[in-house]
Amino acid sequence: MGNQGALPDVILELVFLGLDSLLWLHRAASTCERWRHIIAGDAFRALYGKRPSVVAGSYHNQGGGYSRPRFEPSPSAAAFDARHFSLDFLPGEGTKYWGxxxxxxxxSLLLIYREDWKAQHRDLVVCxxxxxxQKVIPPPNPSVNYWDDEVVLLDGGGGGGGGGIGMTSFTVFLYSYEGGRIRACMFTSGSSSWCKKNICKPPRLFVVGFAAGRRYWHDREKMVIAFDQSTLKFSSFVLPNHQFSERRKMTLKVGHDGEACIVVDGDGIIKIFARQKGDGSGEGGEEWALEKTIQLSAAMLGLPEPRFLGLTRDQPQDAGMMRIILRHDRGGVPGVPxxxxxxxxxMETMEVECLPSPDLHYGGYPYEFPWPPSLRA
Incomplete structure (x- = not known):
């Protein structure tokens, strides 16, 4: 690399700030120790601004769960050695009894459920x-079936880069159903045990998702139940002027104001519900209102009438954005896909952007490079 010491750190910082690609910045950080320390330093991070997001690829669960999840690199990150993304450092490989x-x-973190079927041992690992x-998460008491229960990985709320997430700053939320009750458990990186909350649940309850610090369920009618991760409290409310059905899809999005909104898709008609401003969630409960109705049509996309048009399962994390999918039959010819x-x-401006191609890693778990960069030379 020549005489790298000939340039002072302040000059190198300017060079790194001028890099057009975030991936190049990560490559520079992996070149040598000095460059990595400069890019990971507080001074450069203050100049650079918010945490950059660079997707290295996606992890995919293997069929049947008998093998470790596999990693598929994205084309832009192909220059990095795939061995860096291996999960071979996690114990338990080499036997057919591990799931x-x-x-x-x-x-940059994964939450993995690991089970030794022979020893009947289950645990969660954040890595x-x-x-x-890695950090092995101790089981709650009483224990649960991680395979079927919902477990989510959230920001730690402190440390790890100003309230972000890292191995020293993360939160694991576990939601299980037991005897007509929802049990919500929280484990933080700095603790050694779980904090638990319970609530009686309706006879049928279905997951909506997580957004803006709260987890949501619905009963496929009008009732929605929310759990606030900051207060560890449950609340419930009714969606106005709405009747759910098996054909409708409900999901969560974050609006441009940073607040959660509930999006319901029914035969191409999108209804967006928002929490009322100034709602204190007092004894009367919180109130939500229908904010917008969007009629999806091929005309708004400049395309002929499709066989199907609606929300995708893999919704983007960008605030105020939703992802829709359009399917066409190829002339109705049998056997032709x-x-x-x-x-x-x-959702606000109604502007539509066509994605260049279906997501290469659709159905997987996109993995981002750590920030600050941690890949050593």
């Missing part, structure tokens, strides 16, 4: 593949 399943991911660090296109729709 593996990724439950969630967030930025960062590039730094090969249908084509599909994906679009991003701005």
């Amino acid at each position: 593996w399943r990724i439950k969630d991911r967030r930025e 960062e593949p590039l730094t090969r660090r 249908s084509t599909s296109m994906r679009f991003h729709l701005n």
Whole structure:
């Protein structure tokens, strides 16, 4: 690399700030110790601004769960050695009695459920593949079946880069159903045990998702139950002028104001419900209102009438954006597969952007490079 010491740090910082690609910045950080320390330093991070997001690829659960999840690099990150993303540092390989399943991911961390079927031992592991660090999460008391229960990985709310997430700053939420009750458990990186909350649940309850610090369920009618991760309290409310059905899809999005909104898709008619401003969630309960109705049509996309048009399962994390999918039959010829296109729709401006191609890693768990960069030379 020549005489790297000839340039002072302040000059190198300016060079790194001028890099057009975030991936190049990560490559520079992996070149040598000095460059990595400069890019990871507080001074450069203050100049650079918010945490950059660079997707290295996706992890995929293997069929049957008998093998460790596999990693598929994205084309832009192909220059990095795939061995950096291996999960071989996690114990338990080499026997047919071990089961593996990724439950969630967030930025550079994975949340993995691991089970030794022979010993009947189950645990959760939070790990960062590039730094090969891991933390085994002790089971709650009484124990649960991680395979079927919902487990999500969230920001730690402190440390790890100003309230972000890292191996020293993360939160694991576990939601299980027992005897007509929801049990919500929280484990933080700095603790050694779980904090638990319970609530009686309706006879039928279905997951909506997580957004803006709260987890939501619905009963496929009008009732919605929310759990606030900051207060560890449950609340419930009714969606006005809405009747759910088996054909409708409900999901969560974050609006441009940073607040959660509930999006309901029914035969191409999108209804967006928002929490009322100034709602204190007092004794009367919180109130939500229908904020907008969007009629999805092929005309708004400049395309002929499709066989199917609606929300995708893999919704983007961008505030105010939703992802829709359009499917066409190829002339109705038997045996000829249908084509599909994906679009991003701005919920506020109604602007539509066609995605260049179906997501290569659709159905997987996108993995981001750590920030600050941790990949050593």
